[in-house]
Each structure stands twice: as structure tokens, then as C-alpha cells.
Amino acid sequence: MQLAVAFAVLAALAPIDAAETVLGAYIFHRHGDRSPKSLPPTNLTTLGYEQSYTSGQYYRSRYLRGSSKIRGINEDQVKLSQLSITAPVDNVLQNSATGFLQGLYPPVGQSVQTLANGRGVQAPMDGYQLIPVNTISTGAGSEDVGWLQDVSSCTNAKLSSNSYFTSEEYRHLKSNTKAFYSSLVPVVKDTLDEADVNYKNAYIIFDLINVATIHNSSIPSSDVLTNETLTQARTLANAHEFGLAYNNSDVARAMSGKQLAGEILEYMNSTITAGTAGSSANKLSIQFGAYATFLSFFGLVGLPKAHIDFTGVPDYASSMAFELFTDANVESGFPSTDDVQVRFLFHNGTASNSSQPSVYPLFGGSANTMSFTDFSAKLGEFAISTTEAWCRECGNTDGACAAYASTKDNNHAPLQQDRDSNGMSAAVGGVIGAFVTLAVVLSGLFVVMMLGGFRIVSKRALGAKPICDAENIEEKA
Numbered sequence: 001m002q003l004a005v006a007f008a009v010l011a012a013l014a015p016i017d018a019a020e021t022v023l024g025a026y027i028f029h030r031h032g033d034r035s036p037k038s039l040p041p042t043n044l045t046t047l048g049y050e051q052s053y054t055s056g057q058y059y060r061s062r063y064l065r066g067s068s069k070i071r072g073i074n075e076d077q078v079k080l081s082q083l084s085i086t087a088p089v090d091n092v093l094q095n096s097a098t099g100f101l102q103g104l105y106p107p108v109g110q111s112v113q114t115l116a117n118g119r120g121v122q123a124p125m126d127g128y129q130l131i132p133v134n135t136i137s138t139g140a141g142s143e144d145v146g147w148l149q150d151v152s153s154c155t156n157a158k159l160s161s162n163s164y165f166t167s168e169e170y171r172h173l174k175s176n177t178k179a180f181y182s183s184l185v186p187v188v189k190d191t192l193d194e195a196d197v198n199y200k201n202a203y204i205i206f207d208l209i210n211v212a213t214i215h216n217s218s219i220p221s222s223d224v225l226t227n228e229t230l231t232q233a234r235t236l237a238n239a240h241e242f243g244l245a246y247n248n249s250d251v252a253r254a255m256s257g258k259q260l261a262g263e264i265l266e267y268m269n270s271t272i273t274a275g276t277a278g279s280s281a282n283k284l285s286i287q288f289g290a291y292a293t294f295l296s297f298f299g300l301v302g303l304p305k306a307h308i309d310f311t312g313v314p315d316y317a318s319s320m321a322f323e324l325f326t327d328a329n330v331e332s333g334f335p336s337t338d339d340v341q342v343r344f345l346f347h348n349g350t351a352s353n354s355s356q357p358s359v360y361p362l363f364g365g366s367a368n369t370m371s372f373t374d375f376s377a378k379l380g381e382f383a384i385s386t387t388e389a390w391c392r393e394c395g396n397t398d399g400a401c402a403a404y405a406s407t408k409d410n411n412h413a414p415l416q417q418d419r420d421s422n423g424m425s426a427a428v429g430g431v432i433g434a435f436v437t438l439a440v441v442l443s444g445l446f447v448v449m450m451l452g453g454f455r456i457v458s459k460r461a462l463g464a465k466p467i468c469d470a471e472n473i474e475e476k477a
């Protein structure tokens with residue numbers, strides 16, 4: 001009797017319906033622990049490597065084996081056409097991706113390949129599996145800069161984020177937190193100028209302190225850093241970053257989230273198209289990116305309505321996953337698109353067997369799953385998936401956008417550009433100016449950018465092919 005009850009409880013808890021088949025997944029992942037942004041170039045620490053690796057192990061047990069294994073995916077020996085791995089040109093994100101992949105597809109052990117001449121060749125490093133991390137240009141160098149839109153070339157997104165600094169909310173917080181930030185000066189004065197220790201640099205300050213509390217056992221004036229103070233610094237940084245990443249009444253700000261939406265839809269489309277055609281390609285995509293993209297995406301899909309935490313910066317090695325699954329019978333082949341459903345999962349910090357991602361409802365609803373058709377329609381309302389759409393929404397007209405600049409369509413486009421003519425630009429220009437100054441203050445950050453020669457262009461704007469270069473490369477190779 002008790003056993004039966006226990007069994008019933010277990011069954012109710014089981015996340016995956018026995019009849020369910022997972023068809024594919026898209027994961028967006030933050031990097032692991034890193035050195036502070038205020039001391040560029042940043043790098044992935046040993047702790048960060050371990051976090052990424054652990055997360056890779058978790059997703060291995062979720063998607064490569066067990067009851068929610070992706071149908072038809074290789075379990076042990078990687079097959080590159082089934083995967084798409086992307087990260088911007090950024091040391092921290094690229095290395096996080098590599099660490100994750102080591103956990104996802106561990107070495108397969110010694111195996112000897114015999115050549116035509118009879119010579120046997122052994123794989124190095126116990127059969128370590130080589131998985132390319134394709135680069136995307138959105139977010140290049142993002143971990144080296146303090147301000148999210150620094151890595152975007154989207155004019156309207158920059159203008160919109162900058163206008164946060166002239167908002168009522170910002171002014172209010174800045175003046176009300178003066179005393180709080182003054183109390184932090186002794187802690188950060190070795191790195192930051194006293195004049196820069198205020199709400200304007202809320203994230204940089206939080207980041208510096210957060211890294212120090214993880215790595216430095218001798219922080220100056222550490223008695224200031226009570227739990228309350230740390231929470232306050234984090235809460236203010238969250239408000240600051242969410243303010244820069246998303247504004248309900250000015251969605252131009254959420255450009256990075258819109259691009260991610262386009263990438264997710266594109267990949268899911270390729271999963272369904274390949275599955276329907278009986279191909280084993282395009283099953284799992286993992287993109288590494290910055291917290292700012294999480295935040296603008298959270299805003300766009302209404303996650304703050306599901307939980308207020310979604311207005312806060314996700315911890316290191318956080319991940320969100322979009323699962324494509326079906327309850328239909330798949331014995332006879334891939335289900336029809338009408339039978340495909342989507343589930344959203346998120347985990348704040350490193351996912352592992354003992355701390356697993358949870359399911360959250362999207363778009364302010366209460367259902368934990370939705371049909372692919374609905375998901376695709378809802379995301380499609382704001383997803384950016386062509387160069388032309390990107391150029392139009394960003395109001396960019398040069399470079400790769402020049403081709404679209406003269407089309408009639410452009411007339412409805414640059415909402416934000418109108419600001420230039422109504423006197424907004426001076427204030428905004430001032431804020432941009434202030435940021436450049438700060439960048440110089442921060443240990444030659446600006447110099448790094450110049451020397452590094454980061455050419456920051458939209459991923460859309462780069463190629464002749466508009467979307468998801470990575471998947472296409474896999475197909476060609």
C-alpha cells in the first residue's frame with residue numbers, strides 16, 4: 001500500500017511522460033566563473049572550467065541518454081552533423097564551450113586506426129573528441145567590456161539602452177544609492193576611481209566585488225561586505241542590467257534577444273525539416289553567450305511574469321533549454337509538425353544531477369508546454385532572422401545594410417532615428433561620451449579593443465547567407 005503511494009508520488013514527480021519522445025533541443029548557455037571585467041582581458045578560471053564541464057555532463061545525461069534522450073542522437077561517439085555549437089569570438093565564452101563539450105562527449109578511449117600501409121595510429125588523449133566551436137560575430141569580446149551594447153553595432157539598440165541613463169528610474173536610483181556606493185569605495189578603490197563608484201557603474205562594481213569574494217581571501221575593508229551589502233550590490237546591478245537590456249515600451253533595446261529568437265526558430269525549423277526528411281542531422285544546438293542576451297530574451301517572452309528572478313542577471317554557467325518533443329507515436333517516423341511541442345527550461349547557475357533545470361511557462365501563461373506552431377508564431381512576432389530585418393530595426397544604413405537603405409520599406413523603419421531630430425541625441429551623446437571615458441579609466445579597456453581590432457558587425461550583416469552560418473557549415477563539411 002505504502003509502496004503504491006510512493007510510486008504514485010514518484011510518477012507525479014517524473015518530469016518526462018513515458019510516452020514522450022524528445023526530438024531536439026536548443027540550449028543557450030552562460031560562461032563559467034571568470035576574472036573581473038574591470039581587469040581585461042578576462043579569462044575563464046579553473047572554477048569556471050569545472051562549472052562548464054559539469055553542465056556538459058548534466059546535459060549529456062539528459063539529452064544523450066536516459067528517458068529524455070534526443071531521438072536518434074549519437075550517445076558516445078560524436079557525429080558533427082547532429083550538433084551546432086556556437087560562441088562569439090571571446091576567450092571566456094569559447095573556452096566555456098570547449099569545457100562543456102568535454103563533459104557532453106567525453107573521450108571514447110583508445111582506438112587504433114589502421115592505415116593503408118598497415119601502420120596503426122592511436123588517437124591522442126585517450127580518444128578526446130574534437131568538436132568545433134563555430135564563431136558568431138554577435139557579442140564578440142563581450143566579456144571584456146562593461147557595457148552590453150558595446151558589442152552591438154545596432155544603432156537603435158544602442159540609442160535605446162543609452163536612454164536608460166536619462167530615465168526617471170535611473171535618476172532615482174542613482175541619487176538614492178549615493179551613500180551606499182560611498183560605503184563601498186574602500187573595497188574597490190584599488191581598481192576604480194572614487195568618482196566612478198556610483199550606480200552608473202553598478203554592474204562593474206558588483207562584478208569586481210563578486211569576483212573578489214569568490215577568489216580573494218584578503219579583500220581590503222572586507223568588513224564592509226556583509227550579506228546585506230552584497231545582496232544590495234547585486235540587486236542594484238540586476239536593476240541596472242535589466243534596465244539596459246529590456247524596456248517593455250521600447251523593444252528596440254532587446255535586439256540581442258530578438259536575434260536569439262531568430263536563431264532558435266531557425267534551428268528548430270532545421271531539426272523538423274531534417275527529421276521529416278528522415279535525416280539524422282540538426283538535433284542539438286548549443287550557443288554560448290552573455291547574460292545580457294538572457295535578460296533581453298527573458299523580457300521579450302514575458303518570463304518576469306513567471307518569476308521575478310527573471311529580471312536578475314543569471315549566475316555563471318546558467319543555461320536555458322528549449323526542448324522539441326512529441327507525445328505522438330514515432331515508431332513509423334517523425335511526427336507531423338502539428339504534433340510537435342516545445343518546453344522551456346532554465347537553471348540559474350551550473351546544472352547538475354543534484355540541481356536540475358526547472359520548467360517555466362512562457363508568454364505570461366501558465367502552461368508548461370506549448371505547441372510548436374504557437375511557439376513559433378509567438379516568437380516570430382519579434383524574432384529577427386534576416387539581414388534586411390536587422391538593418392531595418394536597427395536603423396543601420398551602412399556596410400552590409402547599404403543594400404537595403406534605399407528600399408521603400410525603409411520609410412517605416414527607424415523609429416528611434418527620429419530622436420536625432422527631436423533633441424534626444426545630445427543627451428544620449430553625452431552618455432556615450434561618459435562611457436568612453438569610463439572605458440579608458442578601466443585599465444586600458446579601450447586600448448584593448450583597439451589593439452584587439454574587434455570589428456563589431458552584425459552576424460546578419462556579415463555573410464551573404466543571412467542566418468545560422470554554423471548549421472550550414474556542418475552540412476557542407
Ligand SMILES: *[C@@H]1O[C@H](CO)[C@@H](O)[C@H](O)[C@H]1NC(C)=O
Binds near residue numbers: 036
Ligand atoms: C587570467 O586573468 C587574471 C586576472 O586578470 C590573470 O592574473 C591571469 O594571469 C590570467 N590567466 C591567463 C591564463 O591568462
Ligand SMILES: *[C@@H]1O[C@H](CO)[C@@H](O)[C@H](O)[C@H]1NC(C)=O
Binds near residue numbers: 247248
Ligand atoms: C522605457 O521606455 C519609455 C519609452 O521610451 C521611456 O519613457 C522610459 O523612461 C524607459 N524606461 C527605462 C527604465 O528605460
Ligand SMILES: *[C@@H]1O[C@H](CO)[C@@H](O)[C@H](O)[C@H]1NC(C)=O
Binds near residue numbers: 190215216217220
Ligand atoms: C586581493 O586583493 C588585494 C587588494 O586589492 C590585492 O592586492 C591582491 O592581489 C588580491 N589577490 C588576488 C589573489 O587577487
Ligand SMILES: *[C@@H]1O[C@H](CO)[C@@H](O)[C@H](O)[C@H]1NC(C)=O
Binds near residue numbers: 227
Ligand atoms: C551570509 O550568507 C552565507 C551564505 O548564504 C551564510 O552561510 C552566512 O551564515 C551568512 N552570514 C550572516 C552573518 O548572515
Ligand SMILES: *[C@@H]1O[C@H](CO)[C@@H](O)[C@H](O)[C@H]1NC(C)=O
Binds near residue numbers: 269
Ligand atoms: C521552415 O522554414 C521554411 C522556409 O521558411 C518553411 O517553408 C517551413 O514551413 C518551415 N517549417 C517549419 C516546421 O516551421
Ligand SMILES: *[C@@H]1O[C@H](CO)[C@@H](O)[C@H](O)[C@H]1NC(C)=O
Binds near residue numbers: 234308311312313314
Ligand atoms: C539568479 O540568481 C541570482 C542570485 O544568485 C539572482 O539575483 C538572479 O535574479 C537569478 N536570475 C535568474 C534569471 O533566475
Ligand SMILES: *[C@@H]1O[C@H](CO)[C@@H](O)[C@H](O)[C@H]1NC(C)=O
Binds near residue numbers: 058353
Ligand atoms: C547523473 O544521473 C544519470 C542518470 O541517473 C547518470 O547516468 C549519470 O552518471 C549522472 N551523472 C553524474 C555526473 O553523476
